[in-house]
Amino acid sequence: MTPGQRHDGICARPLPERIPVPRAGLGRLRCRPDHVIADKAYSSRGSRVYLRKRGIGHTIPEKNDQKQNRRNRGGQGGRPAGFDLEIYRRRNTVERCFNQLKGFRPRPPPR
Structure with a gap:
């Protein structure tokens, strides 16, 4: 988790390594997704090179x-x-x- 004012791009590298990806059959969870779909905030050359080196397909405008x-x-x-x-x-x-999930967050009590 990062503060709201931080750019999301700083999480681009560690995130795929920390999200467990279930296998189709039996076996332990994988740590490499097959494909990443991201917005333009992640379109830097460094992000694309990183994904390519790890063998992760990507769709980023x-x-x-x-x-x-x-x-x-x-x-x-x-x-x-x-x-x-x-x-x-x-x-x-x-x-x-x-x-939708943000819409159902508990609201702080009125003061």
């Missing part, structure tokens, strides 16, 4: 300034990051769930 910087570099800018809109739309279900 690129920020507009990152796209422009890549285009400005021409042939040295590299290729665009892969992005699947259909997979990214599944993220909406999780976001709505969080909003």
Whole structure:
């Protein structure tokens, strides 16, 4: 858990290592998810490289300034990051769930 004012990007590396992922059959829990779906806050090159090195697939949209910087570099800018809109739309279900959970938080008593 981090304070509300901290950027979520600082949790991008330790989070996949701490969330247990159940196996389809028997066996101990895995510590590496198959795929990560994240928003633009996690679109840094460092985040993508980290996920690639660990063999974790990812669907993260690129920020507009990152796209422009890549285009400005021409042939040295590299290729665009892969992005699947259909997979990214599944993220909406999780976001709505969080909003529902936040809606049912106990309210502080009035003063």
